[in-house]
Amino acid sequence: MSFKDFISDRERRALMGLLALGALGFVAGWLSHSARLWPGFLLNAFYFLTLALGAMVFVSIHHVSNAGWSTAIRRIPEAMMGYVPLGAVMMLLTFFGRRAIYRWTHEAVVHSDGVLSVKAWLLNTPSFFARMAIILAIWIAFMALLRRESFRQDEDGRLEHTMRSKKISAVFLVVFALTFSLASFDWLMSIEPEFYSTIYAFYCFSGLFVSGIAAIAILVIWLRRRGFLPEVGEEHLHNLGKLIFGFTTFWAYIWISQYLLIYYANLPEETIYYIRQMATPGWYGLFLLNLFLNWIIPFVILLPRQAKRREGWLMIACVIVLVGHWLDLYLMIFPQIGAAAMIGPYDLMLGMGFTALFLYTFLRSLKQAALLPVHDPYLQESLALGSHEAEAGVY
Amino acid sequence: MPATDRQPNVRYMAGFFKRERDVLAAVREARRAGLQIHDVYTPFAVHGMDRAMGLRRSRLTWIAFVAGVMGLAAGLALQIWTSVYDWPLNVGGAPFNSFPLFIPVTFELTVLFSGLIAIGMLLIRNRLWLFSKRRVFDRVTDDLFVCVIKQSDAASDAEEAAKVFTRHGAIRVTEGDQFV
Secondary structure, rough: OOOOOOOOOOHHHHHHHHHHHHHHHHHHHHHHHOOOOOHHHHHHHHHHHHHHHHHHHHHHHHHOOOHHHHHHHOOHHHHHHHHHHHHHHHHHHHHHHHHHHHHOHHHHHHHHHHHHHHHHHHHHHHHHHHHHHHHHHHHHHHHHHHHHHHHHHHHHOHHHHHHHHHHHHHHHHHHHHHHHHHHHHHHHHHOOOOOOOOOOHHHHHHHHHHHHHHHHHHHHHHHHHOOOOOOOHHHHHHHHHHHHHHHHHHHHHHHHHHHHHHHHHHOOHHHHHHHHHHHOOHHHHHHHHHHHHHHHHHHHHOOOHHHHHHHHHHHHHHHHHHHHHHHHHHHHHOHOOOOOOOOHHHHHHHHHHHHHHHHHHHHHHOOOOOOOOOOOOOOOHHHHOOOOOHHHHOO | OOOOOOOOOEEEEEEOOOOOOHHHHHHHHOOOOOOOEEEOOOOOOOOOHHHHHHOOOOHHHHHHHHHHHHHHHHHHHHHHHHHHOOOOOOOOOOOOHHHHHHHHHHHHHHHHHHHHHHHHHHHHHOOOOOOOOOOOOOOOOOOEEEEEOOOOOOOOOOOHHHHHHHOOOOOOEEEEEOOO
């Protein structure tokens, strides 16, 4: 199982270097007893897990909606899904840092706080990590099922795999909506245990989906530049660009929906979430930067038709969106633990390590099957995208 | 699609097609043969027709953009003027300039201006406003595709057009300017 075909030895060493840097950051944070280490670990574990989950949602929607165009690029999200098991292990590792992240794990705090004692039936260490393990196991199971059906079709070319993928995807989308809601309430919202927002899970999902598609687009462009996926043309990029354009705006819509209602109602247990993000000039700057990176800049870049079709512009927009969603998660975690507004060396080093880990798993998974699902009934339609035949409605 | 007023002493040839594929092929060949496409009338938007006809990029996107900016400015101006300057009201102690609360109305007005002005400009440009005298080909809103070729200087254009149409399976070829 080698992925040497995709990257050169030098790039492989660079990935190794990033991985080592991540490990170094972790050890250094551990030794210096940094309070920011485990929140940073949670940030990166969750962020890269959402990229893989975003790819999974993309593939599921592709199946459920009978999409034809995305068949030629489907192996890229399918390879990204390969990160889910490792991402699950990383999430479970937060067990060891729970006391640095979640206030409700300190019994003295829970006992002296009326609200937290009432919530203790939900927010207690055993049930929290049991829920986490169950949710992660469900996602891994669906990931394995989806990949298996897809790869088996390469071997026997039977139509039933497409039909079965469709059923698995439909069930997954419903199950995912429920499990991911619970997961984001648990893993992120409970960092500020007295705060609640019913749209919080949906907000997390909007970030998950747009950053997942942005990651897919970056990897597609990257593979195309190296001469892989010659079948993928401007039309496929255009479709990805339209999705990213649309879903950055969707994110902004959900953002304002959450902000506006909390602003309007002006309830102390809700406003604390934003007050923490806007209290100091440092956090306020990051708070505004978040809006620019995740919506205003990509919106303006991707507004013209040509920008969605050009590799270069699309790539810039995607990188901005990915950095933006990392920052978005940063704003959801660090102000809530009372940290200062400073993206520290541990956070960044862990981010680099996780990037390397994610790319490693991606390349390994990519190698496990052909780059095109060769027997997929929709492949012809996808390859013909933008051609005269497709335009004349032959397919 | 550019809809110019009809000109005297210019002949128009119309080819009627049953299938989308045929009209696309006919348009492509007519262009290759140097014929001037006046317009193509179809029951729905045919993918690739813009490229086949060699249409320039629509300028409607710019109109929609400018209209959207106007809507944005109008929405903000309306709310800031009324609730900050002209008639400030104390609502639950919120500041007069509660900017986040202005965003929904601003958003709606941006979409409204952009949408209505773009539609209005489209109807003006293709002369299909309310009570427009412009007639349409029978069945072109139903199941027929019509390609109209405008005769340029060469006297043989009309015959050439008829030939292209029949070669691509036109069910009828007529001449006339009553629809143009």
